[in-house]
Amino acid sequence: MLKIDEKLCIGCGVCEENCAFGAITVVDDLAQVNDKCTLCGNCVDNCEIGALSIEDGEAASRIDLAAYSGVWIYAEFRQGKIAPVVLELLGAGRGLADERGVKLSAVLFGHNLGDSARELIAQGCDEVLQLDNPALENFVDEPYANVLSTLIKERRPEIVLAGATAIGRSFIPQVATIVGAGLTADCTGLAIDEDGSLLQTRPAFGGNIMATIVCPDTRPQMATVRPMVMKALPVDLHRQGTVEELNAEHFNLTSRVRVLSSVIAEPDKVRLSEADIVVAGGRGLESAKGFALLKELAEVMGGSVAASRAAVDAGWIDYPYQVGQTGKTVAPKLYICCGISGAVQHLVGMQSSETIIAINRDSAAPIFNVATYGIVADLFEILPLLIAELKGAN
Numbered sequence: 001m002l003k004i005d006e007k008l009c010i011g012c013g014v015c016e017e018n019c020a021f022g023a024i025t026v027v028d029d030l031a032q033v034n035d036k037c038t039l040c041g042n043c044v045d046n047c048e049i050g051a052l053s054i055e056d057g058e059a060a061s062r063i064d065l066a067a068y069s070g071v072w073i074y075a076e077f078r079q080g081k082i083a084p085v086v087l088e089l090l091g092a093g094r095g096l097a098d099e100r101g102v103k104l105s106a107v108l109f110g111h112n113l114g115d116s117a118r119e120l121i122a123q124g125c126d127e128v129l130q131l132d133n134p135a136l137e138n139f140v141d142e143p144y145a146n147v148l149s150t151l152i153k154e155r156r157p158e159i160v161l162a163g164a165t166a167i168g169r170s171f172i173p174q175v176a177t178i179v180g181a182g183l184t185a186d187c188t189g190l191a192i193d194e195d196g197s198l199l200q201t202r203p204a205f206g207g208n209i210m211a212t213i214v215c216p217d218t219r220p221q222m223a224t225v226r227p228m229v230m231k232a233l234p235v236d237l238h239r240q241g242t243v244e245e246l247n248a249e250h251f252n253l254t255s256r257v258r259v260l261s262s263v264i265a266e267p268d269k270v271r272l273s274e275a276d277i278v279v280a281g282g283r284g285l286e287s288a289k290g291f292a293l294l295k296e297l298a299e300v301m302g303g304s305v306a307a308s309r310a311a312v313d314a315g316w317i318d319y320p321y322q323v324g325q326t327g328k329t330v331a332p333k334l335y336i337c338c339g340i341s342g343a344v345q346h347l348v349g350m351q352s353s354e355t356i357i358a359i360n361r362d363s364a365a366p367i368f369n370v371a372t373y374g375i376v377a378d379l380f381e382i383l384p385l386l387i388a389e390l391k392g393a394n
């Protein structure tokens with residue numbers, strides 16, 4: 001709350017003038033505060049005689065930022081292995097930790113973790129905090145959130161990153177709530193500024209702007225990052241690091257949820273997010289029949305089919321194939337897009353691809369701004385030629 005020292009206050013009115021919320025009035029030479037006060041602190045900064053202060057609840061909630069140190073990556077472990085996004089986060093986390101001059105740690109929990117800690121060290125981290133317990137075999141929000149939040153409260157990292165996967169999106173917000181931290185979801189860029197604030201960039205307002213978000217007053221700074229956006233470091237089997245086995249008794253692993261069985265939904269033979277070659281189609285394909293042509297090209301190239309939202313909305317292909325802001329993020333070696341205009345919401349899902357080839361009959365289509373190679377032509381002429389050529393070569 002805002003405290004006014006009656007002995008010091010001379011009723012000069014500077015605080016009243018500087019309050020943008022009309023929360024202070026001077027009555028009988030004494031400043032008085034009403035319930036419009038947002039504790040912004042502007043009056044305190046402008047009171048030259050120091051008669052105003054923000055105290056108790058607010059002061060207590062201003063945490064000691066210096067007490068927090070280290071960059072943590074939540075090392076998601078599923079179906080017996082480390083999720084690929086973790087390796088990408090270690091690549092990004094290594095850069096952040098080096099800039100801050102702090103340790104990069106991976107927090108790994110699950111069951112039958114095997115040699116995973118070693119893998120994490122080889123991919124860039126200095127330390128692995130590991131909890132291997134049957135109670136953590138299947139992902140369930142409650143125990144997962146309990147373990148991570150307990151560790152954060154006790155060890156106070158300054159940054160915690162997790163993949164924006166189904167698991168990360170499910171329990172990381174719960175962890176942020178428990179530890180009283182902010183959380184930026186679905187980041188596509190991370191950087192550190194000179195005072196140690198994490199600059200968390202993500203699309204906002206329907207993908208029309210890229211917003212950079214900072215959490216200056218709370219710690220840790222928490223973010224989830226989309227798979228395929230950051231780059232993993234090369235594997236270094238000689239890297240040294242420590243592995244700390246955590247004691248399960250220290251944590252509350254109970255849950256009100258019991259997993260009876262898990263079913264993996266896999267709509268495609270080639271997993272779109274992991275395919276090296278992706279052949280994507282948009283409204284320019286005109287129909288589901290157009291996608292048959294695209295599938296033929298994907299098949300002959302050993303790649304996976306993908307689509308823009310316009311094609312999915314038209315019912316020509318199912319949603320799991322959608323790439324973009326509200327679909328999957330991919331970063332294959334080769335992304336061929338056919339009849340896709342290049343809306344920003346599509347680009348955020350594929351622009352990290354190594355090589356992009358765009359086929360579009362409109363030479364002014366924005367997709368050509370991100371394409372490595374562009375073919376201005378009718379796709380119904382080009383695709384059969386390309387398929388025939390590749391079939392001949394195989």
Ligand SMILES: Cc1cc2nc3c(=O)[nH]c(=O)nc-3n(C[C@H](O)[C@H](O)[C@H](O)COP(=O)(O)OP(=O)(O)OC[C@H]3O[C@@H](n4cnc5c(N)ncnc54)[C@H](O)[C@@H]3O)c2cc1C
Nearest residue numbers: 282283284308309310324325326327339340341346361379
């Ligand atoms: C909140 C929000 C989220 C969104 N999320 C996504 C998302 O995740 N993914 C996504 O893709 N979109 C998303 N969108 C939609 C996005 O804004 C675009 O509307 C969409 O990407 C357009 O799809 P398209 O490029 O296939 O269609 P269009 O923009 O209609 O482009 C079709 C292109 O095909 C070309 N073409 C037509 N015929 C031929 C031919 N015979 N040969 C060659 N070229 C041809 C045209 O020149 C044109 O450039 C989102 C929108 C919003 C508001």
